[in-house]
Amino acid sequence: MAHPVEVTDETFAEQVEKATTPVLVDFWAEWCYPCKMIAPAVEELAREYDGKVRFVKLDVDANPQTAIKFSIRSIPTLLLFKNGKPVDQVIGAVPKAVLKKRLDTVLT
Secondary structure (H helix, E strand, O other), rough: OHHHOEOOOOOOHHHHHOOOEEEEEEEOOOOHHHHHHHHHHHHHHHHHOOOEEEEEEEEEOOOOOHHHHHHOOOEEEEEEEOEEEEEEEOOOOOOOOHHHHHHHHHOO
16 A cells, blocks of 8 residues: 655655656644644545655655755645656645645646
């Protein structure tokens, strides 16, 4: 079963920017209630899109360099990467259907 993989400042470039498939990055923090609200939807989508989209999580408190690099000012922020570049962004705890629609747009 596919689950979001934890990435760090050190592994971000290799895991996300050099990935050959689209990658959804969930920028989150342990203390963030909306991050916990959206986590089950991200988990479900990771299973549904297994093999088509890679799902990773980055703890902004433990990995501030990457959060700064991509101007992450509020969490949860979900950044969708394609060919190593961010192509879409969702800020806040949005319904699973919204995330699914955004993913499908990038995949077509």
